[in-house]
Amino acid sequence: MNTSVPVAILGPTGYTGLELLELLANHPRMHAAYLASARPEPIDITREFPRLCDRLDSTTPALTKPIDHDAIARACKLAFLCLPHDAAIAHTPPLLDRGVKVVDLSAAYRIKDPATYHSAYAHHHTDLNNLAHAIYGLPELNRAAIRSAMLVANPGCYPTAAALALAPFIRAGLIEPGTIVINAASGVSGAGREPKPHTTLVEAGDNFSTYALGTHRHEPEIEQTLASITPAGSGAPGVLFLPHLLPIERGILETITAVPSATAQSMDQQALTNVLSEAYRSEPFVVVRSDAPTLRDVQRTNRVHLSVKLLPAKGPRPSRLIIVAAIDNLTKGASGQALQNANLMLGLDEHLGLR
Amino acid sequence: MNTSVPVAILGPTGYTGLELLELLANHPRMHAAYLASARPEPIDITREFPRLCDRLDSTTPALTKPIDHDAIARACKLAFLCLPHDAAIAHTPPLLDRGVKVVDLSAAYRIKDPATYHSAYAHHHTDLNNLAHAIYGLPELNRAAIRSAMLVANPGCYPTAAALALAPFIRAGLIEPGTIVINAASGVSGAGREPKPHTTLVEAGDNFSTYALGTHRHEPEIEQTLASITPAGSGAPGVLFLPHLLPIERGILETITAVPSATAQSMDQQALTNVLSEAYRSEPFVVVRSDAPTLRDVQRTNRVHLSVKLLPAKGPRPSRLIIVAAIDNLTKGASGQALQNANLMLGLDEHLGLR
């Protein structure tokens, strides 16, 4: 018999919480059994998100409850943490202690080096033990470790797209260190549900802008991932990360340029596309294409679409690889990937509840 | 007495025509006296564009007429050509022959080298004489020549932003040749008024995509401009141009990265900002800022907003200049700049009718 696994969502009233609830509503083997909010009063989740009316699992509670670690442990096998990073660090240890597996959607357990974490998040990490054991939840790179993990640090949205776009080339030594420029653009939902002066429709709509040029917190996360897969003997590749804000709700497009290494210079367009398609041959959520993807191709799916184009040298300009990656920042960039990780951690089919 | 100069618009039913008509409606010294269309039947211009109702100059005709060079020459001192490039090449010589000054908004007279033109536009140029004499209409680089020109080639939208962003650094030898990457994004009005499968609201709205990566016609135009101002002894800088389509009507944002030259390495952030502010100290339409501009800052104005940021080297990554430029593609990127050029060619104050 196919039983359904009860899970908890801590922080279900933000956009990653809403996305998780929608995904779980269509998951055949997992259901939200506990909705926990830091706000003391119970929140009626379908008043908060009327689009969930009549769509939640019959066993999903209508109201949020306090974050009670014992109650969560009694009711659930796994908890999704959709909380700020400091709250994630407060609640992860007691949940793990009670045997509850954790998928943390915050940045709390992503950066392995505490000094780098402190420099990026202006916050001293206080759970170094779990930080050391947390698994970075990018299934395409870390599937085996995720299956047996108790704590998975769900990757950032930009880093998910960047790592999947670059990993095959880095592993094969095809990119000249120091030359990667990641031009990235994200929908406004990436800034969270709390209204801010720059996220109103009047300010963000009909607009396009850069932000945090060279100072974004996702830059060290991307560098850590790429460094971890750099072949021995090669230098870490480094990246220049340039985020932009798009006047839309959802989606991340990254247009990544890099100078090909000497090895790559001898490869043609088809061989470079093959680097991607061979790397992701059996991946359920990676699509490698010959033409460049757009956001409409991936919105509201858990897919990443990838393409690579080789531009030859021209005058003073060296040849360049142009890799384009598209994901939905709330799905593959957050809650969809969290569910993919949870499927793996719970021994379920990886693609369940995802499209 | 302040008389008003009569001008013609050839091709007033596209978006650059509409923009010109709106600008001329508020110009104190210039008015549209002849509207010429390639379509044989007269077109009622306020039926075509109801937002112009009651707003046109009282002497502006309600209906388009055929493109009759003699009639245009009798009625007008200058003609704006808002036509495809082949039509522009057909109509420019007879207008010039009749003493009518021409501001050509097409690409016909922008690229000086006929072979490069042919390669970019798949079209053999048949008016090489005028091509040789045409002045590239970027007032901030070419003001004196524009004042006395009979034929001005109005720059492309992307090249306007790119040239203004890069010129001061190229002139001062501050950029390492071969390292410029121009990440650019434009509103959909840049694709013209004719409906196309990729410009419908359903396809282009809520979307973001690359196009023509490394093959866009504006790349050689940018390279020509930068080469023309490169100090003697330096190599041409070359560019990699990566255009994107934004889900909005108007505006171009370019996020340009380049490796600073040895000279620039010794400069600090303030010195680099000064390079821009000194270059454009007395320019009426250039704003140099310490923070990065957004599209809302420039839409429906003739302004370009510019900023530069120096990112230090970090690990394998060399230091980089990040120059951000924002314009409205239909105003400073097309019709506004055309009017700025016309003001100069007619001896009027350069800023008249522009904001």
Added chain:
Amino acid sequence: MNTSVPVAILGPTGYTGLELLELLANHPRMHAAYLASARPEPIDITREFPRLCDRLDSTTPALTKPIDHDAIARACKLAFLCLPHDAAIAHTPPLLDRGVKVVDLSAAYRIKDPATYHSAYAHHHTDLNNLAHAIYGLPELNRAAIRSAMLVANPGCYPTAAALALAPFIRAGLIEPGTIVINAASGVSGAGREPKPHTTLVEAGDNFSTYALGTHRHEPEIEQTLASITPAGSGAPGVLFLPHLLPIERGILETITAVPSATAQSMDQQALTNVLSEAYRSEPFVVVRSDAPTLRDVQRTNRVHLSVKLLPAKGPRPSRLIIVAAIDNLTKGASGQALQNANLMLGLDEHLGLR
């Protein structure tokens, strides 16, 4: 064993076709086994819609084939017709003759009276026999007949929302005839995939407009449905239908006003809300709310959200019912409802593959 029913889509390259393919990709008991296009050359469906890459059922063909009635009948039990109404009339009889059930998404079989059909669609109906037997596919009104139907006329998008909003009040005699005003607004996808001058992002984006005021083809369809459920002895209610075009892809919101009948005058707000909630108590896709729905609440679901508000008389103004209905025009307003109908016609659970 749960087998899967093979179905055909005729006209899969429009937006209703895409929506059906996405829905079928997640349907556990139905799959697209034949994709038929009027275009002679085979069309690669994932090139046409890259977001379907790797997401279609493994048995769904990659390429479209010609509309071959025998082949379709051999391969499929039911066909979805996503074709213009004249093509629907051409292909429905041969499919029915071969035993293939038909869900027609065009308007061909919706209007029972041939004269009204001719007046609305400027087209003489040539299949009067099937027209007489076609079942109007609004499950909430016609479920039993749909279960045994061979031919279902899938309702129009606006009429779906209007009928579901008004039916309970009409049946209960709560609305004064002649007073209904349906103010309706639809996303641009309702105009189809073919680019048109008024559907480009520049024209339709950042805009809002009326169209076909009092002449829209959906007005007689709404009137036919309401007349069919008017209690004996009452006059047909009549409607004034005022459609608008929204600057978004998807969704229909209808704000319907009507003067309450004498019976309704004695009812209070709660009693009127109960009229809706009792009528739809066991409906899987109807949500009755105390607050007014918005489009975000229903987009990409098969749901209709409904609310009613009673405004008391004020000075010269009589009291009024304000009924608000929200649906997704491509889902409950087209392909989702078509799938709901197909589930019923094939004896499957009505909600399969829908959310």
Added chain:
Amino acid sequence: MNTSVPVAILGPTGYTGLELLELLANHPRMHAAYLASARPEPIDITREFPRLCDRLDSTTPALTKPIDHDAIARACKLAFLCLPHDAAIAHTPPLLDRGVKVVDLSAAYRIKDPATYHSAYAHHHTDLNNLAHAIYGLPELNRAAIRSAMLVANPGCYPTAAALALAPFIRAGLIEPGTIVINAASGVSGAGREPKPHTTLVEAGDNFSTYALGTHRHEPEIEQTLASITPAGSGAPGVLFLPHLLPIERGILETITAVPSATAQSMDQQALTNVLSEAYRSEPFVVVRSDAPTLRDVQRTNRVHLSVKLLPAKGPRPSRLIIVAAIDNLTKGASGQALQNANLMLGLDEHLGLR
């Protein structure tokens, strides 16, 4: 010699303030000489609104100052109040006492009846004397009184469109009392610059919703205006006002239905259009059209576009007038009209600085 009149803006950091500053930047005879903010620290206005960089009059101060009535009176002849209604009531008397003319953009002086004001705004009016003398600033209805007014209450955005659409028909007794339904939709800028949960891009974008059905504060304002022009012996018309929120920045479209009176029943389409065009024959900012206007036709202009359509009776449905009105809510609906009023109050050409 054409001198320029110095004016003050109280509250320049909201959207009506920004719009006024942009309009004044292009006004040949009026300039902002004092920018007063309730916030104690000076605000750099071009940091607040970078699109104003280098575009303000050379005499416009860069920084806001406190609201100092004496200083304002020394520097300015007229003040625009872009403040909340309670602040407007606090500052209007001292400015008038010092001889400064006031155009109040808040609702403070619009509603003549203090009880109605209290009921709509939940606020007891404390300046009944000025309330009694304030002139309602709709130039098309009140031009003469505005010219000699010291205090003008600038109309609300929705009421401006509604009054201009309905006034000619009400005056001529062409509408059956109690039958007017105003379906209205506004861009999000109408909700002000302060971020709110429902005005973020994620919530308001790609959405459409009703709000304040039958309870909006603008309903009594519309009713007051219509009552004031109702012919003696006729009853006040009353309105049902149904506002909606559009997923765009700017613009109001009102689709108004009403049952024609017996007099109107004998008129044909052309005669009804003539009612509008004769009423507004010499108005500089009213355009009467035979087709229905859209928002793009009026955005960023001070125009109202109007059309009327007569729909004949059909079955149980009486005949109906459909009047469509379009304005820009920030221009004709707020700051543009405020400037139009100021032009009149200062004896300047009414259209100066407006388009």
